[in-house]
Amino acid sequence: MKGVLLSGGTGSRLRPITHTGPKQLVPVANKPVLEYAIEDLKEADITEIGVILGNKGREEIQELLGDGSKYGVDITYIVQGNPLGLAHAAGCARDFVGDDDFVMYLGDNILKSGVTDLVENFEAGDYRAGIALQEVDNPQAFGIADVDEEGNVTELIEKPDEPPTNLALIGMYVFSPAVFNAIDDLEPSWRGELEITDAIQDLLEDDYEIDSHVVTGWWKDTGKPVDILEANRLVLEDKDLNTAGVVEDGAETDGRIELADSAVIEEGAVVRGPVSIAANTTIKSGTYVGPYTSIGANSTLEDIHIENSVVIGDSEITANGRIADSLLGRNANVESADDLLPEGRRLVVGENSQLKL
Amino acid sequence: MRIITHLCPACGTVVAANELENNRVMKCPGLGCQEVLRFEDLPEDAREHFLKNRNRYQT
Numbered sequence: 001m002k003g004v005l006l007s008g009g010t011g012s013r014l015r016p017i018t019h020t021g022p023k024q025l026v027p028v029a030n031k032p033v034l035e036y037a038i039e040d041l042k043e044a045d046i047t048e049i050g051v052i053l054g055n056k057g058r059e060e061i062q063e064l065l066g067d068g069s070k071y072g073v074d075i076t077y078i079v080q081g082n083p084l085g086l087a088h089a090a091g092c093a094r095d096f097v098g099d100d101d102f103v104m105y106l107g108d109n110i111l112k113s114g115v116t117d118l119v120e121n122f123e124a125g126d127y128r129a130g131i132a133l134q135e136v137d138n139p140q141a142f143g144i145a146d147v148d149e150e151g152n153v154t155e156l157i158e159k160p161d162e163p164p165t166n167l168a169l170i171g172m173y174v175f176s177p178a179v180f181n182a183i184d185d186l187e188p189s190w191r192g193e194l195e196i197t198d199a200i201q202d203l204l205e206d207d208y209e210i211d212s213h214v215v216t217g218w219w220k221d222t223g224k225p226v227d228i229l230e231a232n233r234l235v236l237e238d239k240d241l242n243t244a245g246v247v248e249d250g251a252e253t254d255g256r257i258e259l260a261d262s263a264v265i266e267e268g269a270v271v272r273g274p275v276s277i278a279a280n281t282t283i284k285s286g287t288y289v290g291p292y293t294s295i296g297a298n299s300t301l302e303d304i305h306i307e308n309s310v311v312i313g314d315s316e317i318t319a320n321g322r323i324a325d326s327l328l329g330r331n332a333n334v335e336s337a338d339d340l341l342p343e344g345r346r347l348v349v350g351e352n353s354q355l356k357l
Numbered sequence: 358m359r360i361i362t363h364l365c366p367a368c369g370t371v372v373a374a375n376e377l378e379n380n381r382v383m384k385c386p387g388l389g390c391q392e393v394l395r396f397e398d399l400p401e402d403a404r405e406h407f408l409k410n411r412n413r414y415q416t
């Protein structure tokens with residue numbers, strides 16, 4: 001079994017954060033989303049991983065993952081270039097996959113339970129594909145699978161008006177090499193892409209058995225800022241958080257706090273977990289860091305009250321104000337305007353930024 | 358739709374035809390690989406198919 005990890009895409013819904021880097025490298029609980037995928041594959045004993053690169057952010061992704069050895073996996077890069085669809089991405093992996101089965105994992109997805117069960121279910125039967133599904137409240141908004149009583153997929157329907165089930169396809173699949181022949185026969189969809197659901201539909205029409213696996217733990221597609229915050233909350237809720245750094249006397253802390261060993265919570269600061277604070281970051285007096293917040297490396301916080309937020313890193317946040325439900329990009333600074341005249345906020349805001357003041 | 362790729366003989370990195378055709382000549386994008394990859398490295402029938410259907414490989 002091999003892994004094919006998709007890390008292309010424009011990240012347009014995550015602008016301005018993705019003006020300067022690929023969406024798969026946005027950190028959740030101070031770890032790039034893509035690393036969760038690598039760890040999930042490794043946990044399922046999949047160590048040969050093909051990483052699909054698109055047109056954007058290739059160097060950053062290669063710089064992070066390298067040859068995979070730091071994760072105990074072996075990475076081959078596959079340059080898809082133009083974003084011609086998930087089935088095109090899979091098709092580009094053909095030479096890498098060879099005669100093996102493979103897991104296809106969307107690199108901006110993050111899920112609690114990993115892919116081990118999906119892989120084991122697939123391997124237990126004589127399937128040509130296996131798809132991960134999750135129950136959703138609004139099946140009209142998703143690609144939906146119909147399944148029989150044995151859990152075999154009978155039909156896939158994109159955004160149905162009258163959904164036969166509430167089982168939505170999430171971005172995890174297992175395929176046998178039979179999928180490549182199906183991909184060869186595909187024509188681009190109305191949006192000019194080769195759709196992976198069309199390839200699976202072709203396998204169904206050829207009477208191949210397709211397994212379904214319903215994922216019960218949480219799953220998140222981190223396409224939008226609100227999804228990053230939600231994923232950050234879910235991961236902080238579950239993760240073992242280890243306090244290695246310095247908590248000074250006179251600092252007030254409770255709950256679970258991940259504190260890198262070079263990070264400091266100074267006297268007069270208040271931190272309530274679950275929280276993650278990365279290397280070389282200092283939480284100074286008068287600061288409140290509330291639950292479900294991740295503060296990236298090389299940052300200083302002073303006087304601010306922040307909660308349920310993600311600060312990517314290299315930030316100075318020293319205003320006396322409240323920040324909630326926010327995503328701050330690298331090198332973003334928030335300072336006080338209290339002593340400035342005329343009175344008013346001072347903003348240098350990048351393209352596609354969103355502010356609620 | 359035919360998917361055309363080229364496998365770097367030195368490091369196993371895979372490059373899609375659209376990328377090769379865009380660059381014509383490129384350094385292999387594999388980490389630390391010095392191999393030079395060319396659109397001309399693809400078999401003749403693959404090149405012809407790509408060029409005849411070029412717009413399908415763009416976005």
Ligand SMILES: [Zn+2]
Nearest residue numbers: 365368385390
């Ligand atoms: Zn190479």
